[in-house]
Amino acid sequence: MLQHSILDTLPRELRKEALESIQVMRFPPGKILFRAGEHCQGLPLMLSGAIKVQMTGVSGNSIVLYRMGADDICTLSIGCLMTGYGYRAEAIVDEEAEAAMVPRGLFDRLMDQSAAFRLGIMESYGRRLDDLMLLVEEVAFRxxxxxxxxxxxxxxxxxxxxxxxxxxxxxxxxxxxxxxxxxxxxxxxxxxxxxxxxxxx
Amino acid sequence: MLQHSILDTLPRELRKEALESIQVMRFPPGKILFRAGEHCQGLPLMLSGAIKVQMTGVSGNSIVLYRMGADDICTLSIGCLMTGYGYRAEAIVDEEAEAAMVPRGLFDRLMDQSAAFRLGIMESYGRRLDDLMLLVEEVAFRxxxxxxxxxxxxxxxxxxxxxxxxxxxxxxxxxxxxxxxxxxxxxxxxxxxxxxxxxxx
DNA sequence: TCCGTTCAGTGATAAAGTCACATTGACCCA
DNA sequence: TGGGTCAATGTGACTTTATCACTGAACGGA
Incomplete structure (x- = not known):
């Protein structure tokens, strides 16, 4: 079930701890993972499927910001966890998705001890930034x-x-x-x- | 010159290495730090001042995406360094800015050894993501x-x-x-x- | 088959973007 | 000191997009 995930790259000891403390969850299409304003209940590390993140403006209009796929970690949840603020957007499952819910403590340890995990985080952040920059350009000018x-x-x-x-x-x-x-x-x-x-x- | 920067939080040994290998640079207002398409020449860690990041669409129109201030690390440069792709946007100094240019090797070591540095990175990413999400909403609906x-x-x-x-x-x-x-x-x-x-x- | 609900079509009007060109103000310099 | 030049601003005409207010069509129960 965790084959081909970023967790495979962990050293034996850490991997063991990871497998013990994470909870793998499965979500059907249409499932709302979180809504705007809610607080973070754990960091989803996606194993498969597709999830869209969209936000709703004051006007009531909504827009899809980006999609997450396998090996993405939810950068919004990281921010939410760090700052203690609620989510600014909502996440809805597009295609049946599996995600490993990583507890805070394990996240900190993974960041501390695994360069591969850190790289995964940075890549997720990089993709999100890129997606959003392209979106701004699209919405503003195209x-x-x-x-x-x-x-x-x-x-x-x-x-x-x-x-x-x-x-x-x-x-x-x-x-x-x-x-x-x-x-x-x-x-x-x-x-x-x-x-x-x-x-x- | 490096007072009150994130580098102050480093353990003695690492701090010494940092102070030896980074190069502090000062940029006047209007100075272009990088242009779209260029490749990363080092990670700027901002010590003071303000820098705006803007991008130009295919139509030729431009838009300011966000601004960086003290203690921000340039997330765009991280992505650029990781992926090897050129910058998607350009950075222009608003208010006279000082920045520590962190070489790749030191960056990796800081990520590996300093939780405070990692936190700084995550905060920078979080702010950027937040800025861009708000901007999308503004541009799309307001x-x-x-x-x-x-x-x-x-x-x-x-x-x-x-x-x-x-x-x-x-x-x-x-x-x-x-x-x-x-x-x-x-x-x-x-x-x-x-x-x-x-x-x- | 009727009924309620969601989905789609459309006219009227306002806001924003585009194109083309006119006008104005600041500054240089002979 | 009077032009000349150029960046900055003003504006008309027109297109595209957004908003509001409906109408009608299709679907799924009861």
Missing amino acids: RMDERLEEWLQARRSPIHITHQELAVELGTAREVVSRLLKELERKGRVSLARGKIDVSG | RMDERLEEWLQARRSPIHITHQELAVELGTAREVVSRLLKELERKGRVSLARGKIDVSG
């Missing part, structure tokens, strides 16, 4: 029709999603997505059905 | 007139800045800033001069 088309092209057709969910992916309003999709349909690029988008080509 | 007014209120009047520079701070177009400022002037909230904004109240 056209919505281009972003929508790219999003659609990046998945396998047919795509099962509502316009509202797609709006959250892109950080815009549902009406905007509906109109742009209708326009794409008129151009023959997609065909639309309730909760489903077929991309041509 | 009205430009509100953002502009908040930005103005957060400084001491008179503010010496051009509309173009202000546009980069907010991630919008110069014309938008000019129009919104003119509107504020009509309402008596500011008075405008070339390169200067006086905020009333």
Whole structure:
């Protein structure tokens, strides 16, 4: 169950302690791992699956910030744990996910004793930073029709999603997505059905 | 010169090594520390001053992502060093800054041997993540007139800045800033001069 | 089959971004 | 000291995106 995870790289002693004190959990799609404002209940180290992190603005609009995959450690939880503040965003499972919940004490020991673990942390942070920088640029400067088309092209057709969910992916309003999709349909690029988008080509 | 920096917390031996191998540098306002695409020349650990990090989109528009201050370590440089990719953004000095340039080897040793240093790194990452998440929300959902007014209120009047520079701070177009400022002037909230904004109240 | 609910479509209007060009102010320098 | 130059600002026209207020269509029970 822990095969191919970053924990495999630990020296024998530490690995033993890790395997004893961590709790492996399995989450179904749609499961909410945490909500904005809640406090950290442990550091999830992802073993498999995909989890999206999204935030909701004061206006009530939401946007997907980034996704976590295997070997990512939840950087938001680290921050939450360090500062004692609540989460600023929420995490929702996309694809059935397994995660090792690492207790605080073990986290500190891993940071102290394993260079590989530290590297994993830094990589997770690096990816998050990169994701967010790219997102800022997208949201600030790119056209919505281009972003929508790219999003659609990046998945396998047919795509099962509502316009509202797609709006959250892109950080815009549902009406905007509906109109742009209708326009794409008129151009023959997609065909639309309730909760489903077929991309041509 | 290194008083009150994170390096003070190091154990004697490590501190000695640090003081020998780091190079303290001083940068004047306007100095460009690095540009997009360049490769990392060392990890800056800021001792004083303020540095802004901004990125330019494919469209040619720019936006300020966040600012670094004393005790921040440049997370962008860490990522750059780890992955070997070039910088995705550029860093420009706002207020005269001093920074200790930490060589790769020392960085690794500090990570390995100083919990305080690790904590500093994590805090820097945490702040960056937080800054960027807030920025995404701002850019995606908030009205430009509100953002502009908040930005103005957060400084001491008179503010010496051009509309173009202000546009980069907010991630919008110069014309938008000019129009919104003119509107504020009509309402008596500011008075405008070339390169200067006086905020009333 | 009716009913409630979620999902999608759309007109009207406002806010923001883009393009093109006019005007203004600061400064240099002959 | 009067031009000349250039960066900074102003603005009209138009497009894109966001918001508000609905309407209608599809689905899933009861």
